[in-house]
Amino acid sequence: MSYYGQQYGGNPKYISDYFIKNDRFQRFDLVWGVSKTTEFILPPRIKKVRLFSFKTLRMLATSKVIITNYRLPDYFIKREGQHYIQTWHSSLRLKKVEKDAEAALPASYVKMAKRDSKHTDLILSGSRFSTETIRRAFWYKGDILESGMPRNDMLLQQNELKKKEIKLQIGASNEAKLLLYAPTFRKTFKAEDYKLDYSMIQHIMEQKTGDKWTILVRLHPHLIQHSKDILSGKDVIDATAYPDIQELLAVADICITDYSSLMFDYMITKKPCFLFVPDLETYKKDDRGLYFTPEELPFPIFKKAEDLLGLLQEFDQNQYRKKVQQFTDSVGSYDDGTAARQVYEHIDNICFRAKRSEWNEAI
Known part of the structure; x- marks a missing residue:
């Protein structure tokens, strides 16, 4: 169950x-x-x-x-x-x-x-x-x-045939690079806490890598009613109804989330993960408390949507992988x-x- x-x-x-x-x-x-x-x-x-x-x-x-x-x-x-x-x-x-x-x-x-x-x-x-x-x-x-x-x-198993099947099911080109945006649910909805400039993200990544980029947006079920405020643009796929988030993580080349534990799943791939945390100070005051603050994590964080563009342009994959390895060593990951x-x-x-x-x- x-x-x-x-x-x-x-x-x-x-x-x-x-x-x-x-x-x-x-x-x-x-x-x-x-x-x-x-x-x-x-x-x-x-x-x-x-x-x-x-x-x-x-x-x-x-x-x-x-x-x-x-x-x-x-x-x-x-x-x-x-x-x-x-x-x-x-x-x-x-x-x-x-x-x-x-x-x-x-x-x-x-x-x-x-x-x-x-x-x-x-x-x-x-x-x-x-x-x-x-x-x-x-x-x-x-x-x-x-x-x-x-x-x-599956995140550690290189099953290219399975990845092709997943891309086909979500309607993405097999040749395209995929950026997955998967925000969590907040008790109080503010559109500015979720909106990103997808077209500018695609433009920067296409300039940097020479590849075509498609954006996948996976919303929390409680955010579906606000999808029109979050989803827009060309080559943006609404993957909210896709039944398995792990399969989306498997095909994503970059992940953007906020406070979701999926960041720790995606971390083991050592592919880039960014945290969009415009309400960080409020979140830190959560009555349950936190095991880690976002600043203690190996992921680049940004509080304003426009700041992501600079992070993408300046991203250093080697430095990022070192930080991820240091963090996984510190928590003693068993995923193999x-x-x-x-x-x-x-x-x-x-x-x-x-x-x-x-x-x-x-x-």
């Missing part, structure tokens, strides 16, 4: 995809929980159940392994012998979470999180920093798999492109190690 059944995405998707590709003898039945109000396409191998239905309750009660990236509510009662894996979302994040931000969280969520952690058998970690955060702030004393994030595997395989091997061991032991004794 992923994001409350709203999509086939996140770490659970990439674990499922690995099972589909590598479980050749179909020893595992794959079942996906889907929200009652959402429709999306699942791979043929995966069965669908509607959340809160009798079938879902039955699957939760009888499944050997349960994988999710969100806290399960009270109706989940773990039975003896079940193995519950919490993948969480990303390897790093700006805003503090769980116990580190307990004072700013609803009491009902804290109660649910504590209960969920008590039932959890394994949490995935994408970095040494995250492992320390899980130990300190997740009300959790169980096992941690320091595998990296399965959703980041093998996370889904490690989870698969863990589950295979959980489900079949007893039988293997019997086979060994028989031999």
Whole structure:
């Protein structure tokens, strides 16, 4: 299950995809929980159940392994012998979470999180920093798999055929370079906090690289109503409805975001990432607090849209890569492109190690 059944995405998707590709003898039945109000396409191998239905309750009660990236509510009662894996979302994040931000969280969520952690058998970690955060702030004393994030595997795997397919699906030329702009949602909307001069960005990048550039804009769902204020211009593609942000990151040659944790996913590619933070001082005062301020990160930041143009012209790729490497070393990144395989091997061991032991004794 992923994001409350709203999509086939996140770490659970990439674990499922690995099972589909590598479980050749179909020893595992794959079942996906889907929200009652959402429709999306699942791979043929995966069965669908509607959340809160009798079938879902039955699957939760009888499944050997349960994988999710969100806290399960009270109706989940773990039975003896079940193995519950919490993948969480990303390897790093700006805003503090769980116990580190307990004072700013609803009491009902804290109660649910504590209960969920008590039932959890394994949490995935994408970095040494995250492992320390899980130990300190997740009300959790169980096992941690320091595998990296399965959703980041594809960012480290050079699958050119897949990238061509993604470009075709979003309507971009295979020859074009892509700049992805993916702003997050603020509680108070101000158009100036989001608007960029796409035509000038394209002009500068085409002069600098000699390539044709297309802009992809991926809006938060809560920003769709303001899309006319943010989207405009030639060779600008609205990628908001594209189902998987990781695939957009995989094909992007440059990424611009603000406070989204996707910056940390994209960071492992060592391709340029810029942060547009016009409301930085306000954001720093967030009641949850921050693990890092944007100034501590390796990404160039700008507070005025016009300042991006100078950053693009003066960008030094070698210097940027050094800063990214220093930061990834400091947080102890585990992403190496093998996370889904490690989870698969863990589950295979959980489900079949007893039988293997019997086979060994028989031999």
